[in-house]
Amino acid sequence: MTGTATVGHELRLPQFVLQRGVTLPDARLVYQTYGQLNAERSNAVLYPTSYGAQHPDLEWLVGPGKILDTSRYFVILCNMFGNGFSSSPSNLPEPFAGTLRAPFTHADNVAAQHRLIVEELGIERLALIYGWSMGGQQALHWAVTHPDRVERVVAICATARTTPHNRVFLEGLRSALQADPHWTGERFAGRPLAGLRAFARVYAGWALSQAFYRQETWREVGYASLEDFLLRDWEAGFLRRDPANLLSMIETWLQSDVSDTPRHRGDLDAALGSIRARTLLIPAQSDLYFTEEDIRADAARIPGCEVATLVSVWGHRAGNPLKSPADAEFLRSMVHNLLK
Numbered sequence: 047m048t049g050t051a052t053v054g055h056e057l058r059l060p061q062f063v064l065q066r067g068v069t070l071p072d073a074r075l076v077y078q079t080y081g082q083l084n085a086e087r088s089n090a091v092l093y094p095t096s097y098g099a100q101h102p103d104l105e106w107l108v109g110p111g112k113i114l115d116t117s118r119y120f121v122i123l124c125n126m127f128g129n130g131f132s133s134s135p136s137n138l139p140e141p142f143a144g145t146l147r148a149p150f151t152h153a154d155n156v157a158a159q160h161r162l163i164v165e166e167l168g169i170e171r172l173a174l175i176y177g178w179s180m181g182g183q184q185a186l187h188w189a190v191t192h193p194d195r196v197e198r199v200v201a202i203c204a205t206a207r208t209t210p211h212n213r214v215f216l217e218g219l220r221s222a223l224q225a226d227p228h229w230t231g232e233r234f235a236g237r238p239l240a241g242l243r244a245f246a247r248v249y250a251g252w253a254l255s256q257a258f259y260r261q262e263t264w265r266e267v268g269y270a271s272l273e274d275f276l277l278r279d280w281e282a283g284f285l286r287r288d289p290a291n292l293l294s295m296i297e298t299w300l301q302s303d304v305s306d307t308p309r310h311r312g313d314l315d316a317a318l319g320s321i322r323a324r325t326l327l328i329p330a331q332s333d334l335y336f337t338e339e340d341i342r343a344d345a346a347r348i349p350g351c352e353v354a355t356l357v358s359v360w361g362h363r364a365g366n367p368l369k370s371p372a373d374a375e376f377l378r379s380m381v382h383n384l385l386k
Contacts, residue, residue: 075161090167171194186201203336205344243285246284252335258361
C-alpha cells in the first residue's frame with residue numbers, strides 16, 4: 047500500500063473495547079502510508095500523531111532522504127483517537143458525539159495500531175517507532191506493551207508518564223477552553239471562539255521558550271510582530287480544530303502512563319525495564335513541559351537507552367521543527383544513525 051496527502055486509509059474496528067471499559071460499536075483508525083514495504087516486511091516505520099495534529103500536518107518530514115526516509119523505509123502515519131480523523135468526539139455517533147463519554151487512552155491507540163500492523167498489513171516487527179510529544183508517548187507505550195515487535199524507538203520531547211507539572215499545564219489549557227460560555231459541563235452548545243483563542247494564547251506561552259520570544263525568533267519565520275505570530279500561527283491553528291477533540295486529546299495526555307497495564311500495575315521501573323528495543327530519547331533543552339530532567343530520569347530506567355539533547359530556542363516545538371531547518375537536520379542525523 048502506498049499513499050500521498052489524502053484523507054487516508056481506514057481500518058474499521060467493530061465492537062472495539064476501550065481500556066476504560068466503554069465499547070465503540072464501530073471504531074475507526076485512519077492512517078496513511080509512504081514508500082514501499084519490502085519483501086521481508088522488515089522495513090516498516092510507525093509514526094503516531096501528536097496533540098492536535100492530523101497526518102497531513104506531519105508529512106513534511108516523510109520522504110526520500112528526509113527524517114523518515116521513504117527511499118529505504120515504509121512509513122505508516124497513524125492518526126490517534128480523538129484527533130478528528132480516527133474515532134473522535136467530532137465524528138462519533140450518539141451517545142458519544144461531542145462529548146468525552148468515550149475516554150481514549152494510549153493503550154487504546156496502541157491496541158488499534160497493533161491490529162493494523164499485524165493483522166491488516168502483516169508486519170511482525172517494526173524497524174522503528176518514531177514519535178514526538180504524544181506520538182513519543184505512544185512509541186514508549188508500544189515498546190512496553192509489545193517489546194518483541196519493536197526493534198528501535200525514537201521518542202522526542204516525551205515522557206513515559208505525564209508528570210505533575212505537565213498535568214498543571216494541561217489543566218490550564220482545559221480550563222481556558224471550558225471557561226467559554228458555550229461549555230455546558232458536558233459539551234459545547236456552540237462554537238467557543240473566545241475559549242479557543244484563549245486556549246491558543248495560553249499554549250503559545252508554554253510551547254516555545256523564553257529565549258524564542260526574547261530574541262523575536264518569530265521574525266525569522268515571516269511574522270511582522272508578536273501579535274501577528276499569535277494570531278496567524280497559534281489562533282489560526284487551533285481555530286481549525288474541533289474543541290471537543292482538543293479536550294479528548296487532553297484527557298488522553300493526562301492519563302498517559304506506560305505502567306498502567308495489568309502486568310505492571312503502576313510500577314514504572316518495571317515497565318521501562320521491560321523495554322527491549324534500542325531506544326533513543328531526545329529531549330529539547332528549552333522544552334518547558336517535557337523537560338530534559340524528566341526524560342533523562344526515564345532513560346535511566348530503560349536498558350541501554352541513549353539520550354541526545356536538542357539544543358534550540360524553539361522549546362517543545364523543536365521536536366517538530368517544520369520551520370527550524372537546523373533542528374530538522376539534527377533529528378534527521380539522529381534517526382539515520384540509529385537506523386544504520
